[in-house]
Amino acid sequence: MLTLHHLEYSQSFRILWLLEELGAYYQLKSYRRDPESNLAPDDYKALSPLGTAPVVTDGDLVLAESNAIIDYILDAYPDSALRPAPGSVDxxxxxxxxxxxxxxxxxxxxxxxxxxxxxxxxxxxxxxxxxxxxxxxxxxxxxxxxxxxxxxxxxxxxxxxxxxxxxxxxxxxxxxxxxxxxxxxxxxxxxxxxxxxxxxxxxxxxxxxxxxxxxxxxxxxxxx
Amino acid sequence: MLTLHHLEYSQSFRILWLLEELGAYYQLKSYRRDPESNLAPDDYKALSPLGTAPVVTDGDLVLAESNAIIDYILDAYPDSALRPAPGSVDxxxxxxxxxxxxxxxxxxxxxxxxxxxxxxxxxxxxxxxxxxxxxxxxxxxxxxxxxxxxxxxxxxxxxxxxxxxxxxxxxxxxxxxxxxxxxxxxxxxxxxxxxxxxxxxxxxxxxxxxxxxxxxxxxxxxxx
Structure with a gap:
């Protein structure tokens, strides 16, 4: 199952909205920023090589970078209007x-x-x-x-x-x-x-x- | 026919390489930077709303933004290995x-x-x-x-x-x-x-x- 590692006040909100829009079945793990430094906590930074939000995990796969994650998730919804098909007007x-x-x-x-x-x-x-x-x-x-x-x-x-x-x-x-x-x-x-x-x-x-x-x-x- | 508006020393080199790799049929229009300011010349900046390179034109379509152009061009080559298919190992x-x-x-x-x-x-x-x-x-x-x-x-x-x-x-x-x-x-x-x-x-x-x-x-x- 896909897990969204969601860091508060971060670009991972995009993925949260995407998954809700798709009605996807997913696990949500929420992380708080360090109250002093405002940085992601160490367990979040350890998830991916860049240490940035968002990150999703799916079995052995660990994937960072918002638009890569969006494209990856949409691959499972080939008929979704969220990604207009090649040749379509939009x-x-x-x-x-x-x-x-x-x-x-x-x-x-x-x-x-x-x-x-x-x-x-x-x-x-x-x-x-x-x-x-x-x-x-x-x-x-x-x-x-x-x-x-x-x-x-x-x-x-x-x-x-x-x-x-x-x-x-x-x-x-x-x-x-x-x-x-x-x-x-x-x-x-x-x-x-x-x-x-x-x-x-x-x-x-x-x-x-x-x-x-x-x-x-x-x-x-x-x-x- | 697709026209690549190529600005020297700019991100439009990507599109030039892509088109060569595909063996595509295209028109190349090359532009030089202003020798004093290093900026794109006015006729280049007028091509697209952002005034940045790369820009391609295709009939009525004017498209900027490297990765958007790459995806748009690859739409015409659905079997190209340049964009691994959804579900493929890479x-x-x-x-x-x-x-x-x-x-x-x-x-x-x-x-x-x-x-x-x-x-x-x-x-x-x-x-x-x-x-x-x-x-x-x-x-x-x-x-x-x-x-x-x-x-x-x-x-x-x-x-x-x-x-x-x-x-x-x-x-x-x-x-x-x-x-x-x-x-x-x-x-x-x-x-x-x-x-x-x-x-x-x-x-x-x-x-x-x-x-x-x-x-x-x-x-x-x-x-x-």
Whole structure:
């Protein structure tokens, strides 16, 4: 049986939602972050070579990396609309957002997170200097990339209700982490009504509510 | 007909190699970086909403994001060993490395690149201060992640010749960019013999040589 090793406030929420959406039979093992360091506990880090969430185990198989796990799980559901079939009308759009979540969005957010942690965890006046220098990185690199992505999202979600097209797909499921993280940082407060409606749509889904209930945390993403 | 818009020293080399490996019928349009700013030229940036390489066009479709393009192209080759079928012995291993290339490896490299650019492009003594502060980020975050990834690569490549298992797969093809970038930075100079043999294996492949010939550059990756 598949076991999801779920770390609170982490990307493993995606897999929890996926399994609930599929109505899969699975075992859930939940782990808490260290209250001081906010890191995954040692027994979580020991599960996989990267020590990152999510991890699933299935017999002898130990698999890390969100999108690899999503593809692996969906292999058992070949007719699922969560992965539009090759040649179908929503295929390219689904592929773009499924891969852009990790390739473009989360990588940019990771740069932004490192800059923010450096700005906030160094003493004054170094923090002020870093803020000034990093402001340029945000202006020239981070913000244009995020603006381009959010702009394209807003446009695509004007045409069809989900990132993957007419139906919920694995693109929406993998985007749930970076999108909730972005909303938590206020990214969509100025405009983006179609993105706002996507959040409403997601938050009203039964499988999403079931995942939130099993997660049992006041928010989905890690706050820094 | 599919057109690959290939930007020199960019991730679009992956798609060039993929198309050569498939023996695909395609049109190649090559673009040079601005010699001063090193950025993509305006006509390249105008192709896709993100303005990043790679981009392919196919009739009305404009598709960005390396792994989305790879999956889209492989849809036309359903029997290709480049994407091990669901349930096959190498499937999980292929999925892990195909997705880890973007999810874990390139995102960490992007953080490292931003830190390096900041260290080298600020005047002294700020550059010295940044180097000291960023040294901690490298020690606590960047290097452990890269070490874990390269360690797992070395282990997996001891068992089977390619990242995807017994045969070349899209995992090797998408890893070509971050792996050549890492080698260019000296990441494998101390040890990693199995990774070294993977480079030899790749560099002796006919499709790889054909892609290098069409790329016609002294190296594959962007140097910063």
């Amino acid at each position: 295929r390219a759009r689904h592929l773009f957002w499924f891969h852009a979540a990790q390739g473009s969005l989360m990588s940019t957010q990771m740069v932004s997170m490192v800059l923010t942690l450096l700005e906030t965890r160094t003493p004054w006046p170094i923090s002020a200097l870093l803020k000034a220098i990093f402001g340029q990185v945000r202006k020239l690199f981070v913000n244009p990339r995020l603006d381009a992505l959010f702009g394209q999202m807003e446009k695509d979600l004007a045409e069809k209700p989900f990132f993957g097209g007419d139906n919920l797909t694995a693109a929406d499921i993998t985007l749930v982490y970076p999108m909730f993280a972005a909303r938590d940082k206020g990214a969509f407060e100025l405009g983006y009504p179609n993105i706002g409606r996507w959040f409403d749509r997601v938050e009203s889904m039964e499988s999403f509510r079931a995942a939130r209930a099993k997660d049992d945390r006041e928010r989905i993403t890690f706050r820094f | 499937r999980a291993r292929h999925l892990f490395w195909f997705h880890a290339a973007q999810g874990s490896l390139m995102s960490t490299q992007m953080v490292s690149m931003v830190l390096t650019l900041l260290e080298t492009r600020t005047p002294w003594p700020i550059s010295a201060l940044l180097k000291a502060i960023f040294g901690q980020v490298r020690k606590l975050f960047v290097n452990p992640r890269l070490d874990a990834l390269f360690g797992q690569m070395e282990k997996d490549l001891a068992e089977k010749p390619f990242f995807g298992g017994d045969n070349l797969t899209a995992a090797d093809i998408t890893l070509v960019y971050p792996m050549f970038a890492a080698r260019d930075k000296g990441a494998f100079e101390l040890g990693y013999p199995n990774i070294g043999r993977w480079f030899d294996r790749v560099e002796s492949m006919e499709s790889f040589r054909a892609a290098r010939a069409k790329d016609d550059r002294e190296r594959i990756t962007f140097r910063f």
